[in-house]
Structures are given as structure tokens and as C-alpha cells.
Amino acid sequence: MAAAAQSAAAGSPDISTAVDARPRKGGRRLPLAWLGALPFLAYVGIFLILPTGIVVVGAFVGPKGGVTLENVKTIFQGFVFDSFVKSIELSAASSIIGAVFGALLAYAIVSGHPDSTLRRIVTSACGVLAQFGGVTLAFAFIATIGGEGLITVFFADHGIDIGSNVWLFELPGLTLVYSYFQIPLMVLVFLPALDGIKPQWREATDTLGGTGWHYWRHVAAPILWPSFLGAALLLFANAFSAYATVAALVSQGGIIVPLQIANALTSETGAVDAGLGKALALGMVVIVALVMTGYALLQRKSAKWQR
Amino acid sequence: MSDIMSLGFGNTVPVVEHPDTGKPGRGPLARRRRRLTAFRVAVFVVMGVFFFTPILAMFEFTTRGTGLGAPRTLASWRAIFDYPDLITAIQVSLELAAITSAAGLFLLVPTMVWVRLRLPRLQRVIEFLCLLPLTVPAIVLVVGLAPVYAWVTYFFGSSTLTLAFAYVVLVLPYTYRVIDAGLRGIDVQTLSEAARSLGAGWPTVMWRIIAPNIRSALLNAALLSVALVLGEFTIASLLSFQNLQVAINFLGRANAGVSIAVALASLFFAFILLVALSFVGRRRSAPVHEEE
Amino acid sequence: MTQSMTDAAVGPGAASGQGVEVRLEDLRREYGPVIALDGLSLTMAPGEMVALLGPSGCGKTSALRLVAGLEEADAGRIVVGGHDVTSLSANKRGMGMVFQAYSLFPHMTARQNVAFGLRLRGVKDSDRKRRAGDMLELVGLSAQADRFAHQMSGGQQQRVALARALAIQPQVLLLDEPLSALDAKVRVQLRDEIRRIQLEVGTTTLFVTHDQEEALAIADRVGVMRAGRLEQLASPTDVYARPASAFVAEFVGLTNKISGPVQGGRVQVLGTSVAIVGTAVPDGPATAMVRPEAIVLTTDDGAGGDAPGELGTVLAVSFLGAISRITITLPNGGSVIAQLPTSVAAEFPAGSSVRVSVRPDPVPVAPADSPS
The missing domain is CATH 1.10.3720.10 (MetI-like)
Incomplete structure (x- = not known):
């Protein structure tokens, strides 16, 4: 705030200061005004840009220094590449499931009264569950369908082995676990799009002679499609970035990229491979950035329609 | 912690009023409304079960006694303070x-x-x-x-x-x-x-x-x-x-x-x-x- | 369902003068404890435009939505062109509807919006295009045919909505406060245009509005509604000049409420005995509804005596162009508004003393303790 006071003091002494303080294109006080944003820029520079830069640059530096493509090449090798495939599979599966069921739930919510208590409770619950990942979520599913889990024991008592001890820690199980935060996230992201659907559109379709099918086929679906697709991409990025849930669920191995990165960072599995860790991290950033760009573009498209 | 979370979800301002009268009727509109209600109930029940079960399971897990057939206990909750x-x-x-x-x-x-x-x-x-x-x-x-x-x-x-x-x-x-x-x-x-x-x-x-x-x-x-x-x-x-x-x-x-x-x-x-x-x-x- | 529509719908060329009769018979509709329609009956002649006018909650919108099939009546019938459509769903009624606002499909251009109803009827692509073009020309938007809703002004959007409703050659055109979301200037312009187009295509039209000026300006007949019933259904001039009830008098146009005793079917207003229109009122104190233009002002020359009327003081004069409105306070504390040609009003500057009386035209009267 020191900078602020300073630049205000530098302002002309007459009473028109307030008007004068408006930004001027190419004004001579611009450099001083910049000081006001400096603390923030410095902080973000150190704790966000610098780490990101370290990752990007580090991905191309060999263990003994010097520029190399070795780290990046490693991504395309055997088990590392497999972890990318697994990560993408898990993210795709959980985002598709999350998007479909989340959209259904969101529709069930908006088709009720907009001020109902039910809506309030469900959206609040979604707010919590959407960020309910990590250790707690892993434990919740262990308590449910783990070896000693509620459901497992219940079925075992009836002589049925649901075999979740195996599949819970594989792709199907992880997809199920991820759905637990993906569906609520979809609800939160998709709800505004559904709220933007005007009842007049349905009624206009009706009076023009259309059926329910016509309405969904020609009106609702085309209008919602960009939002739906965008939301699904956001879900993908969300799942792709997640580390804690799987880390708490799967104690060793590196079935998805974040686990590989963790392995490369910590020495538990042998030598620390900083270069590989950074290359993997870079790979993640690239994929997430691509997906988020797609999301942003789709958002812009649907925003135009929903005013 | 999932890394992306949507915001301001408490602030959705409804743009339109629904002519939702919730009254039983005879014509095609009433049929449409009944179908919608059935759909909503089904969705809420299925989702409710999916989301509630793990939380219930957690609670059940924390109240288990040690050993077969042991009675329910809150020992796990009390033990928090022992760590x-x-x-x-x-x-x-x-x-x-x-x-x-x-x-x-x-x-x-x-x-x-x-x-x-x-x-x-x-x-x-x-x-x-x-x-x-x-x-x-x-x-x-x-x-x-x-x-x-x-x-x-x-x-x-x-x-x-x-x-x-x-x-x-x-x-x-x-x-x-x-x-x-x-x-x-x-x-x-x-x-x-x-x-x-x-x-x-x-x-x-x-x-x-x-x-x-x-x-x-x-x-x-x-x-x-x-x-x-x-x-x-x-x-x-x-x-x-x-x-x-x-x-x-x-x-x-x-x-x-x-x-x-x-x-x-x-x-x-x-x-x-x-x-x-x-x-x-x-x-x-x-x-x-x-x-x- | 596409087949069932084809006969009522498309044919090339305008549907000039093919309006049908529409009958609403004793319609009832309740929302929980609220009675929206309390036995509404109304017959519209072929090609006629009827405006339903009333305060919010009077049931006018419910009536329109019942005709459209967007809501269901608890009792009563809707007969269009001799066919009972009461139990027909909205998409089989062939009604063209224009909504208050935001009804254009946002992902379609103006032309696609207009063509949508024809597309649902399986009309050939080329015919569809031509007809949509014709309709857009009718509403004066040919140049905007390829714009999306978000690229058009509110007035343009409503024109497209009108074109879309007319493109299916509806049996009945339903307008649900189509001008209420627009600026005052656009509203007047579009209102006249709606009337021009309606006369051109000759479709029987039901127009719902809470704006009395709008209703009086364009409708053949105006139905004033209150609490789910029609208070009066008559030509605009009749509704204005001969209101059937105190409610109508008060709701339509500016009205002075002047108290005076009723005796033998006549009311004494400002020293003049005047006949009563509408419902009869028992003898005793009452309130007469007098239009500002029925107030007569004469300069108080001090002679007084035999001339009827009461003395008052001019409080304010507001200039409204060709006419002026003069507010006069009476000795008993009440005030009266008079409306005069501006040239005449100049004789009564603020502060001057003036004699106030009324023209001996019949007026509606409410009992003194009546809330309206």
C-alpha cells in the first residue's frame, strides 16, 4: 500500500485529484501505479511462476546439467507411457460417468422449484463432495467395499464375494471412487447452464407443434451441448490432476502419472530421478492446459447463448 | 482433495419462474409432470444411496468393536485424543x-x-x-x-x-x-x-x-x-x-x-x-x- | 403428429382473412388456494383481436395459457373453429404464440427460428426457406435474417418471435405481453405494427397486457379482467367512455373519485345531477368516477350564485403538449384533476380561483365504503 500512497501523493495538488487518478493511456504516472501490483506479482512469481519454470526447464536438463531430450523421451517408454495411458483412461472414464450422472442429477435439481430447500441441500452437499477427495475419500471406500468394508461384509455374510479387494485398486474401482467427486463437480458446473434454459423455449416448441423429443433433439441438446462438453473436459482435467485419492488408496507402484511423479521425487523406490519427475510433470501440464483451453473455448461459445 | 472446484454455488439466481403447480390433473400436461416427478425421485434415490453409503460405512466402521460379535463402541472416537x-x-x-x-x-x-x-x-x-x-x-x-x-x-x-x-x-x-x-x-x-x-x-x-x-x-x-x-x-x-x-x-x-x-x-x-x-x-x- | 398438423398448417401464400371463431366457455383454474380463473367466458369473432387487460394476478395470462394448451383447465371448454380443443395438447392445437421475452432459440438464426415450426411439419427445405423469408419481410427484418438472438435488439427479437408464430399459419395468434420488456418508444412502434400485420393476415388474436393504453390502441374489443372474471368486454371507446363498473373506470384511464349522494338512480356530483352507468347503487353516500376531460372549469368572476359547481384553487398545471392537466384543490380538502386543451388551460394559472363542475354525462358510481 506504500506504493499507493506514494503515487497518490505524486498526483497534482489541485482538487481534481480524483478525476486525475483515472488511468491514462501512456500517462507518465503509470510506472508508479505498477508498484501497487508489485507485491502480488512478486509473490505469484516466486511461488507459482518460478516452480512452473523449474519444471519446464528442468524437464530438459540432464542429471549432470546440460540440455537434453532424454527426460522427455523417457515419457514414451514402457511403464511410464503406460501410466499416462492409465491416467487418461481413468480420467476419461470417470469424467464421462461423472458428466452423464452429474447432468442427470443437475436436471433433477433444476426441474424442481428454484428456491426449494431440496435444491439448497443438494447443491451444498455437492459443494462439499466435489472437493471431497484424497485420504478421506479413499478411507470411505475402504470402509465400504474394502476387505472389511460394510458392503463387502454384508455380501460375504450372504455367501457372495464381490471381489472388490482386487478391482477396487484397479481402473474400475478407481473410476467408481473418482465418480464420488466427479458427479458433484459436474452438478456445480452444469447447473448454471441448465438454469439458463428458458421455459419459454419448451413452450415455444410445444405451440409450434413439437413433441418432447423434438424439443430435446432440436433445442435443448444443441444449446446444452457446448456446456456439457466443456464441463466434461473440466472433469477430465480434475481427475487427471488428482493425486491424493490414489496415493492413499494404492500404497505402492505407479499406476497413474501423479504416482510416477511422486516416486521420482521420493527415494522410496530407489534413486531420485529429478529430470524424469519434471518431464512427467511437464507432460501433465501440457495435457491439462490443452483440456482447459478446450473448456475455455466451449465456455465462451455457450456464454454467448445464455444471456 | 480434488483440485478443481466450482464456486459460488450458493448464489445461483433463478432467472425464470416455473409454472409448477404440483396439482394432479388429467390431461397430457399432468402426464408429463408425473413422468418428471418419477424421474426426479428415481435420480435422487439412486444418487442418495450412492453418496450416502460410503459415509454410512465410515461411521459403521468407526463403531465396530474388536473381535467377532463384539458390541458397538465409540472407542475409536475416544481414542483420537490418545494420539x-x-x-x-x-x-x-x-x-x-x-x-x-x-x-x-x-x-x-x-x-x-x-x-x-x-x-x-x-x-x-x-x-x-x-x-x-x-x-x-x-x-x-x-x-x-x-x-x-x-x-x-x-x-x-x-x-x-x-x-x-x-x-x-x-x-x-x-x-x-x-x-x-x-x-x-x-x-x-x-x-x-x-x-x-x-x-x-x-x-x-x-x-x-x-x-x-x-x-x-x-x-x-x-x-x-x-x-x-x-x-x-x-x-x-x-x-x-x-x-x-x-x-x-x-x-x-x-x-x-x-x-x-x-x-x-x-x-x-x-x-x-x-x-x-x-x-x-x-x-x-x-x-x-x-x-x- | 406431423401428419395431424399438415392440414391445418402449411400452404404457400398468406392466410388472409381465414380467421376462425374462438370460444372460451366457463373456464376455471385454481392454483392451490388461489383462483386464477373463476368461470371465464369469451367469444372471439373470426379475425378479431381481443385484448385481455387487467392488473397482475387477474387471470389474464392463465386464460391465454389455457388457450395455448400450456396449462390445463379445471373445468370449462375451449372451442376453436367449432372443434373442442380442451383436451388437446399444446403441440396439436396449431396456435401461434409470442412470449414476453427470451423465447427465441438462441442457437438458431432469425430465419431458422421462423422456419422451425415448418421444419417440425416436414415442409421441404426450399419451401421452408422461402416462407421464412416472406414472414421476415412481413415483420420488416429481411436484413437481419441471419442474425442470432444475441445480435438483435429486444424489439427485433419480438418481431422474429411474431414471424415465427405466424409462419405456421396458426388458427389463433396468442400474444402474452409481447411488448412489456421493451422501451417505451419501441413499444408504441411495435404495437402499431402488430396491429397492421394482424389485420393483414386476418388471424383471430388474443392479446394479453397490463397496459391499458396498449389494449385500447390496437384491439377490436377489450376485456377488462378482475379476480378471474371479465368485468367488461367492449370496444375500446365503450370501455373508456362507458365503463361497466367502478373498477373498470378506475383501471382504464385517469379518473377522479368524487363523493356525492345517490338518489333515485342519479348521483349529485359537484352540483350537477348525473345519470349512473353500470351496476345500480342504492341511495346514500357514494363515489362517482369522473374522467378528467369531463370536468368543466369556469373562471370565478365573483358573480357565483346560480352557476353549478364548487369553488376551488388551481394547485398546479402540467403541460403535456396539446393538452394540459390541471390539479384543483377543493374547499373540503379533496382534489380534482381536469384535462383541457393547452390553449384553454392558459386561463387557469396556478393559484387562481376557479369554479369546478362536471359535464352531465353518465358516470359509474361505487358505494362510498367500497374499496374500489
């Missing part, structure tokens, strides 16, 4: 939550107001920077943060509270969006010009004029930060700090009952926070709605 490491971790996480939400606001709010007033061209840059953490996953950030934290430790010591530096970055996107929405709701330019013409300095403008007007947005942002920090695992774990989630995870191997009890408790705590938050959002949006 000093766990208590410390809870304390540290709460402190981190407080520091992070305060620091995040102090860093971001003045900057956003300043940029709005004096550097409008920088607005897009600030927005980009604030939303960047959504594209840089925590697991990636931690890779680059490791060397940075060598310096942090050098300057500030190795306290777990230094995690707040990283957490402020993590909460940036959420804080930004909430504050941005809050600032959109008021005319920052006019308010500050009015205050300055009455002789207020910039700190006064910020503290006495802007802040009270976006009070609910500030509270909203703070609560979101708290919820986020309490659930954070990735960065703490990989930078080898003991916060709540790391402690729960560690304890899970030794005493699953206790750690699940704590996890459940922290979940409820987050739920209460976010329900409180949804009411904050409601209070703010109500008058706006009437004006439309």
Missing part, C-alpha cells in the same frame, strides 16, 4: 487454514482493487495468473516447489506453517473468482473516487469503503480457503510436512478406526463450513434478485 501427533496435526491444519485465508485475501484484494482503478490493462494478466493453478496440478507444482522450499526453510525455518506460502497459491483461483464477483457487484471506481474526494487515503478506501461492501465475498473466499486447506494432502505429503490429511493417512495404517473417525469428523466440519457459506451467498444475492 498427540494427530492432535498436533489438527492444530497445525487449523492454523494453516487461518493463515492461508487471511494471507490470500490480504495479497489479492488490494491488488484487484488497485488494478481495477489504475491498471485496467493488467486485469487480464491478473486473472490469468490467478486461474493458472487450475492448469498446474498440485502434484506438478510440488515438483517445482521443492527447490523453492529449500530457500523458504533457509529464511523461515522448517515449521509446517510455511506450507501457507504454497497454499495461498492453491486457493488463488477460488479466492479470485469470489472476490471478482464481489467487486463486480459494486462500483469500485465511484466509491473510491467519492471517498478520496472526501479526503480518504488509499488504506482508508480499502479498509473502510471497499472491504465492508464486499464483506460476504470476503467471508465466502475465506471459508472456501479453509475448506481447501483442511483437505490438502498432496503438497504437504510430498514436501514431508505433517498436516491433518498426512497424519490421517499415516495413522490409517496403524489404527484405521481412529483415522476414519477423524476423516469423518473433518468431512462434517467442511460440510458445516460450506453450508454456512451457501447462506452467506444467499444473503448477498437476495436484494440483487429483487432489483432485476
Whole structure:
């Protein structure tokens, strides 16, 4: 705030200061005004840009220094590449499931009264569950369908082995676990799009002679499609970035990229491979950035329609 | 902690009124309404079961007695206090939550107001920077943060509270969006010009004029930060700090009952926070709605 | 369902003068404890435009939505062109509807919007295009055919909505406060245009509005509604000049409420005995509803005596162009508004003393303790 006071003091002494303080294109006080944003820029520079830069640059530096493509090449090798495939599979599966069921739930919510208590409770619950990942979520599913889990024991008592001890820690199980935060996230992201659907559109379709099918086929679906697709991409990025849930669920191995990165960072599995860790991290950033760009573009498209 | 969370969900303002009369009828419209009701009930029941079962299972798990046929017991809940490491971790996480939400606001709010007033061209840059953490996953950030934290430790010591530096970055996107929405709701330019013409300095403008007007947005942002920090695992774990989630995870191997009890408790705590938050959002949006 | 529509719908060329009779018979509709329609009956002649006018909550919108099939009646019948459509769903009624606002499909251009109804009927692509073009020309938007809703002004959007409703050659055109979301200037312009187009295509039209000026300006007949019933259904001039009830008098146009005793079917207003229109009122104190233009002002020359009327003081004169409105306070504390040609009003400057009386035209009267 020191900078602020300073630049205000530098302002002309007459009473028109307030008007004068408006930004001027190419004004001579611009450099001083910049000081006001400096603390923030410095902080973000150190704790966000610098780490990101370290990752990007580090991905191309060999263990003994010097520029190399070795780290990046490693991504395309055997088990590392497999972890990318697994990560993408898990993210795709959980985002598709999350998007479909989340959209259904969101529709069930908006088709009720907009001020109902039910809506309030469900959206609040979604707010919590959407960020309910990590250790707690892993434990919740262990308590449910783990070896000693509620459901497992219940079925075992009836002589049925649901075999979740195996599949819970594989792709199907992880997809199920991820759905637990993906569906609520979809609800939160998709709800505004559904709220933007005007009842007049349905009624206009009706009076023009259309059926329910016509309405969904020609009106609702085309209008919602960009939002739906965008939301699904956001879900993908969300799942792709997640580390804690799987880390708490799967104690060793590196079935998805974040686990590989963790392995490369910590020495538990042998030598620390900083270069590989950074290359993997870079790979993640690239994929997430691509997906988020797609999301942003789709958002812009649907925003135009929903005013 | 899933890394992306949508914001301001308590603030959805319904644009239209539904001619929902909920009355039994005979014609095609009544049939349509009945079908819709059936669909809604089905969805809510199925989803309710899916989402409620794991939470129920957690509770069931924490009340199990040891041994076959043992009676229900709350021993796991009581045992929480037998683990000093766990208590410390809870304390540290709460402190981190407080520091992070305060620091995040102090860093971001003045900057956003300043940029709005004096550097409008920088607005897009600030927005980009604030939303960047959504594209840089925590697991990636931690890779680059490791060397940075060598310096942090050098300057500030190795306290777990230094995690707040990283957490402020993590909460940036959420804080930004909430504050941005809050600032959109008021005319920052006019308010500050009015205050300055009455002789207020910039700190006064910020503290006495802007802040009270976006009070609910500030509270909203703070609560979101708290919820986020309490659930954070990735960065703490990989930078080898003991916060709540790391402690729960560690304890899970030794005493699953206790750690699940704590996890459940922290979940409820987050739920209460976010329900409180949804009411904050409601209070703010109500008058706006009437004006439309 | 596409087949069932084809006969009622498309053929090239305008549907000039093919309006049908529409009958609403004793319609009832309740929302929980609220009675929206309390036995509404109304017959519209072929090609006629009827405006339903009333305060919000009077049931006018419910009536329209029942005709459209967007809501169902609890009792009563709707007969269109001799066919009972009461139990027909909205998409089989062939009604063209224009909504208050935001009804254009946002992902379609103006032309696609207009063509949508024809597309649902399986009309050939080329015919569809041509007809949509014709309709857009009718509403004067040929140049905007390829714009999306968000690229058009509110008035343009409503024109497209009108074109879309007319494109299917509806049996009945339903307008649900189509002008209420527009600026005052656009509203007047579009209102006249709606009337021009309606006369051109000759479709029987039901127009719902809460704006009396709008209703009086364009409708053949105006139905004033209150609490789910029609208070009066008559030509605009009749509704204005011969209101059937005190409610109608008060709702339509500016009205002075002047108290005076009723005796033998006549009311004494400002010294003049005047006949009563509408419902009969028992003898005793009452309130007469007098239009501002029925107030007669004469300069108080001090002679007084035999001339009827009461003395008052001019409080304010507001200039409204060709006419002026004069507010006069009476000795008993009440006030009266008079409306005069501006040239005449100049004789009564603010502060001057003036004699106030009324023209001996019949007026509606409410009992003194009546709320309206």
C-alpha cells in the first residue's frame, strides 16, 4: 500500500485529484501505479511462476546439467507411457460417468422449484463432495467395499464375494471412487447452464407443434451441448490432476502419472530421478492446459447463448 | 482433495419462474409432470444411496468393536485424543487454514482493487495468473516447489506453517473468482473516487469503503480457503510436512478406526463450513434478485 | 403428429382473412388456494383481436395459457373453429404464440427460428426457406435474417418471435405481453405494427397486457379482467367512455373519485345531477368516477350564485403538449384533476380561483365504503 500512497501523493495538488487518478493511456504516472501490483506479482512469481519454470526447464536438463531430450523421451517408454495411458483412461472414464450422472442429477435439481430447500441441500452437499477427495475419500471406500468394508461384509455374510479387494485398486474401482467427486463437480458446473434454459423455449416448441423429443433433439441438446462438453473436459482435467485419492488408496507402484511423479521425487523406490519427475510433470501440464483451453473455448461459445 | 472446484454455488439466481403447480390433473400436461416427478425421485434415490453409503460405512466402521460379535463402541472416537501427533496435526491444519485465508485475501484484494482503478490493462494478466493453478496440478507444482522450499526453510525455518506460502497459491483461483464477483457487484471506481474526494487515503478506501461492501465475498473466499486447506494432502505429503490429511493417512495404517473417525469428523466440519457459506451467498444475492 | 398438423398448417401464400371463431366457455383454474380463473367466458369473432387487460394476478395470462394448451383447465371448454380443443395438447392445437421475452432459440438464426415450426411439419427445405423469408419481410427484418438472438435488439427479437408464430399459419395468434420488456418508444412502434400485420393476415388474436393504453390502441374489443372474471368486454371507446363498473373506470384511464349522494338512480356530483352507468347503487353516500376531460372549469368572476359547481384553487398545471392537466384543490380538502386543451388551460394559472363542475354525462358510481 506504500506504493499507493506514494503515487497518490505524486498526483497534482489541485482538487481534481480524483478525476486525475483515472488511468491514462501512456500517462507518465503509470510506472508508479505498477508498484501497487508489485507485491502480488512478486509473490505469484516466486511461488507459482518460478516452480512452473523449474519444471519446464528442468524437464530438459540432464542429471549432470546440460540440455537434453532424454527426460522427455523417457515419457514414451514402457511403464511410464503406460501410466499416462492409465491416467487418461481413468480420467476419461470417470469424467464421462461423472458428466452423464452429474447432468442427470443437475436436471433433477433444476426441474424442481428454484428456491426449494431440496435444491439448497443438494447443491451444498455437492459443494462439499466435489472437493471431497484424497485420504478421506479413499478411507470411505475402504470402509465400504474394502476387505472389511460394510458392503463387502454384508455380501460375504450372504455367501457372495464381490471381489472388490482386487478391482477396487484397479481402473474400475478407481473410476467408481473418482465418480464420488466427479458427479458433484459436474452438478456445480452444469447447473448454471441448465438454469439458463428458458421455459419459454419448451413452450415455444410445444405451440409450434413439437413433441418432447423434438424439443430435446432440436433445442435443448444443441444449446446444452457446448456446456456439457466443456464441463466434461473440466472433469477430465480434475481427475487427471488428482493425486491424493490414489496415493492413499494404492500404497505402492505407479499406476497413474501423479504416482510416477511422486516416486521420482521420493527415494522410496530407489534413486531420485529429478529430470524424469519434471518431464512427467511437464507432460501433465501440457495435457491439462490443452483440456482447459478446450473448456475455455466451449465456455465462451455457450456464454454467448445464455444471456 | 480434488483440485478443481466450482464456486459460488450458493448464489445461483433463478432467472425464470416455473409454472409448477404440483396439482394432479388429467390431461397430457399432468402426464408429463408425473413422468418428471418419477424421474426426479428415481435420480435422487439412486444418487442418495450412492453418496450416502460410503459415509454410512465410515461411521459403521468407526463403531465396530474388536473381535467377532463384539458390541458397538465409540472407542475409536475416544481414542483420537490418545494420539498427540494427530492432535498436533489438527492444530497445525487449523492454523494453516487461518493463515492461508487471511494471507490470500490480504495479497489479492488490494491488488484487484488497485488494478481495477489504475491498471485496467493488467486485469487480464491478473486473472490469468490467478486461474493458472487450475492448469498446474498440485502434484506438478510440488515438483517445482521443492527447490523453492529449500530457500523458504533457509529464511523461515522448517515449521509446517510455511506450507501457507504454497497454499495461498492453491486457493488463488477460488479466492479470485469470489472476490471478482464481489467487486463486480459494486462500483469500485465511484466509491473510491467519492471517498478520496472526501479526503480518504488509499488504506482508508480499502479498509473502510471497499472491504465492508464486499464483506460476504470476503467471508465466502475465506471459508472456501479453509475448506481447501483442511483437505490438502498432496503438497504437504510430498514436501514431508505433517498436516491433518498426512497424519490421517499415516495413522490409517496403524489404527484405521481412529483415522476414519477423524476423516469423518473433518468431512462434517467442511460440510458445516460450506453450508454456512451457501447462506452467506444467499444473503448477498437476495436484494440483487429483487432489483432485476 | 406431423401428419395431424399438415392440414391445418402449411400452404404457400398468406392466410388472409381465414380467421376462425374462438370460444372460451366457463373456464376455471385454481392454483392451490388461489383462483386464477373463476368461470371465464369469451367469444372471439373470426379475425378479431381481443385484448385481455387487467392488473397482475387477474387471470389474464392463465386464460391465454389455457388457450395455448400450456396449462390445463379445471373445468370449462375451449372451442376453436367449432372443434373442442380442451383436451388437446399444446403441440396439436396449431396456435401461434409470442412470449414476453427470451423465447427465441438462441442457437438458431432469425430465419431458422421462423422456419422451425415448418421444419417440425416436414415442409421441404426450399419451401421452408422461402416462407421464412416472406414472414421476415412481413415483420420488416429481411436484413437481419441471419442474425442470432444475441445480435438483435429486444424489439427485433419480438418481431422474429411474431414471424415465427405466424409462419405456421396458426388458427389463433396468442400474444402474452409481447411488448412489456421493451422501451417505451419501441413499444408504441411495435404495437402499431402488430396491429397492421394482424389485420393483414386476418388471424383471430388474443392479446394479453397490463397496459391499458396498449389494449385500447390496437384491439377490436377489450376485456377488462378482475379476480378471474371479465368485468367488461367492449370496444375500446365503450370501455373508456362507458365503463361497466367502478373498477373498470378506475383501471382504464385517469379518473377522479368524487363523493356525492345517490338518489333515485342519479348521483349529485359537484352540483350537477348525473345519470349512473353500470351496476345500480342504492341511495346514500357514494363515489362517482369522473374522467378528467369531463370536468368543466369556469373562471370565478365573483358573480357565483346560480352557476353549478364548487369553488376551488388551481394547485398546479402540467403541460403535456396539446393538452394540459390541471390539479384543483377543493374547499373540503379533496382534489380534482381536469384535462383541457393547452390553449384553454392558459386561463387557469396556478393559484387562481376557479369554479369546478362536471359535464352531465353518465358516470359509474361505487358505494362510498367500497374499496374500489
